Amino acid sequence: MRPVNHVDTGVALTSHKDAKPNLIHSMGEFCAYCERATEAINLDVEHIKPQKAHSRLALTWGNFLLACTSCNTYKRHYQAANRQAGILRNQAWPHLDNTFSAYCYDQNGLITVSAGLTSLQHEQMAQRTLEMAGLDRTPSVAANYKELGLVYDIVSRRKKAWEKAQIALAAYQQNPTDIQCQSILGQAEETGFFSIWMSVFSAHASVKCELVRIFKASPNCFDHVGNPLNPRKAQRI
Numbered sequence: 001m002r003p004v005n006h007v008d009t010g011v012a013l014t015s016h017k018d019a020k021p022n023l024i025h026s027m028g029e030f031c032a033y034c035e036r037a038t039e040a041i042n043l044d045v046e047h048i049k050p051q052k053a054h055s056r057l058a059l060t061w062g063n064f065l066l067a068c069t070s071c072n073t074y075k076r077h078y079q080a081a082n083r084q085a086g087i088l089r090n091q092a093w094p095h096l097d098n099t100f101s102a103y104c105y106d107q108n109g110l111i112t113v114s115a116g117l118t119s120l121q122h123e124q125m126a127q128r129t130l131e132m133a134g135l136d137r138t139p140s141v142a143a144n145y146k147e148l149g150l151v152y153d154i155v156s157r158r159k160k161a162w163e164k165a166q167i168a169l170a171a172y173q174q175n176p177t178d179i180q181c182q183s184i185l186g187q188a189e190e191t192g193f194f195s196i197w198m199s200v201f202s203a204h205a206s207v208k209c210e211l212v213r214i215f216k217a218s219p220n221c222f223d224h225v226g227n228p229l230n231p232r233k234a235q236r237i
C-alpha cells in the first residue's frame with residue numbers, strides 16, 4: 001500500500017469535498033487503499049474516522065484520504081458493522097506508516113501482510129487495515145456484499161497490473177534506456193497499483209525512485225535506491 005503525505009492546508013472547509021484538489025495535488029489520482037488509478041471524478045474524499053460516528057471530524061484535514069468509490073463504500077459498510085476502537089492507534093495507515101513495507105503483492109493478484117514486520121502488533125495493525133478496506137476480498141466475500149451493488153474485482157485488477165508490469169520489465173531488461181523508463185512510467189501511472197510496479201521492478205533502483213516520484217508516494221519512506229525505510233513514519237495523533 002502506497003504511503004502518502006499527510007495534507008493540512010490550515011484552510012477552514014465548508015464541505016469535505018472542497019479538500020479534493022489539495023488531496024489530489026499531494027496524493028495523485030489514486031485510491032489510497034486499493035492503489036488503482038482513477039479519474040478525479042471517481043475519487044471520494046474519504047473520512048478515516050467515519051463522519052457519522054465522529055461528526056466533529058467531518059471537516060478536519062487530518063481525517064481525510066482519497067479513496068475510490070468501491071473502497072470507500074466497502075470501508076463505510078465495514079466500519080458500520082464492526083466497532084473499531086482506536087483505529088489510528090491500532091491500524092496501519094498510509095499517511096502515518098510506511099505501508100509499502102506492510103504488505104506483499106503477488107502475480108495472482110493477492111495481497112498479504114508482510115512476514116518481515118518487526119512485531120506481532122504491526123502485523124495485526126496491517127491485517128486490520130486489509131480487512132477494513134476489503135483488500136483481501138475474494139469472490140466468496142464479495143457474495144456477502146452483492147446486494148449492496150458493489151464490485152469486487154480488485155484481485156483480477158491487481159493480476160492484470162502485475163502482468164502488464166512483467167511485460168514492461170521484460171522490455172526494460174532488453175532495452176534499459178531512459179526512453180524505455182519513461183514509457184514504463186507512463187504505463188504505470190495510467191494503470192495505478194504502485195506497490196505492484198515497485199515489486200516487479202524491485203531489482204531496478206532508478207525505476208523504483210521514479211515510481212516513488214510519479215505516484216507521489218511519501219519520499220521519506222524510501223531511501224536513495226528506492227528501498228523502503230522504517231515502517232513507521234509518524235506518531236499517532
Ligand SMILES: [Zn+2]
Binds near residue numbers: 031069
Ligand atoms: Zn480503492
